[in-house]
Amino acid sequence: MTANANLFVALRAAFPADLTATAVEVADGPHAGAHYSWADLDRGTAMLANLLQSLGLPAGSRVAVQTEKSVEALMLYLAVLRAGHVFLPLNTAYQAAEIGYFIGNAEPAVVVCSPKNFAWVSRIAFSAGTGHVFTLGEARDGTLLERAAAQPDQHTPAVRTADDLAAILYTSGTTGRSKGAMLSHGNLAENALTLKAYWDWQPGDVLIHALPIFHVHGLFVASHGALLNGSKMVWFGKFDPKATIARMAGATVMMGVPTLYVRMLAEPTLTREAVQTMRLFISGSAPLLVETFDSWTERTGHVLLERYGMSETVMLTSNPCRAADGPRRRGTVGPALPGVQLRVIDDAGTPCPTGTIGHIQVQGPNVFAGYWRMPEKTAEEFTVDEQGQKWFKTGDVGKVEADRYVTIVGRSKDLIISGGYNIYPAEIEGFLNDMPGVAESAVIGVPHPDFGEGVVAVVVAHPGATLDPAAMIGQLKASIANFKVPKHLFVVADLPRNAMGKVQKNLLREQHRALFG
The missing domain is CATH 3.30.300.30 (ANL, C-terminal domain)
Known part of the structure; x- marks a missing residue:
């Protein structure tokens, strides 16, 4: 019998033997100080998955979610995987015109929104044919949890193959029309396992989670990393530089965008003493200024690890974590990750010499299958080489040095x-x-x-x-x-x-x- 490739199964298998241990500690918001055990995550996701199952949805139905960050929102993501459906995270800043497009394009069977937005979101959703709209608030309120409370707390995960769709992430196009990148259970699992090894996750690691969970960085890279390592998360609903620094005592890993590091550098409480238990600081989602890189090293004694990824591929390259694998070089995003092939080509499609700037293309088990309901756009964004190998055009421009370190120098599509x-x-x-x-x-x-x-x-x-x-x-x-x-x-x-x-x-x-x- 073929093993169940449902990503939730892999994450659940990594839970520690002691399910009473803390999985998530809430650091701020209305429930600051609350602790969620691994058993809580297991039971909570089971109840939510059973709720979805009770709706009689076809396997692989889309579940669109626009809620504020909460542990329950993370549980909802895991429950959607567990139930065999497709998770569609939406930025909390999106307004009616944007939400209308996403719902119309993805045709979700279920929409979950903040209680304060129910009136306008439900109007859009029901008009588009969505069958179910629930609410989920930061204060553990809303109809989603009310309905889930009546469900059993045991659930057998749906059987999924590695190629089955797990999530759709919308990423804007240069035409202004957003594209839904389709990520499979295999894409996400392969990348998470690769990063677990490459970033040298350790027993006892504690992650400071201060990122949103509506995009790749916070939802997949950070959350999957901690879950797959059985690591506790210190959970911030909103980033606050002073509060984040205060919680570094006892923590070991943090992931952030460059803006977060810039703001922490402005705090006098950021000292070597404040970060003495930290093992790893990772930066991504935007270019890291050399000044920020150098200032962070000078203030904390830690060298930021910069990496590179996309919604369509999750992580592609990374500066090394272990010293034995090489230095973390400022201004670069490191070599391609194990299993990822990366090449740089010129305008004619010819591979560029080492150190020469050109268009970055990639392939690997983490690369998405294509864009939701956009076969022409999908065909346009992939190319096949003389050996019949399929490559994804990232739209980024850069160069690869002789030691395989990649430098991103610009973006070919005017991306900001x-x-x-x-x-x-x-x-x-x-x-x-x-x-x-x-x-x-x-x-x-x-x-x-x-x-x-x-x-x-x-x-x-x-x-x-x-x-x-x-x-x-x-x-x-x-x-x-x-x-x-x-x-x-x-x-x-x-x-x-x-x-x-x-x-x-x-x-x-x-x-x-x-x-x-």
């Missing part, structure tokens, strides 16, 4: 990464261009000391029209997630163009490069 979040200019430009009086717009990212990149919009008005930048930004805030809203909006007479009429965003970026100092 601000505070660890991916932002595609075309989506914001679409909203701007629809505003009265706007002839055209260009959205760019420029260096920002805190967020890595700050979003800036440059807008041209129709002849005779008068535009109010503050009012336009206010209108955007009501339409899209706040992290996408430009920090500055400039009204200009025209946009720079090349001979083919294409807007030269590189000139705009250079013009506004010093905007944030």
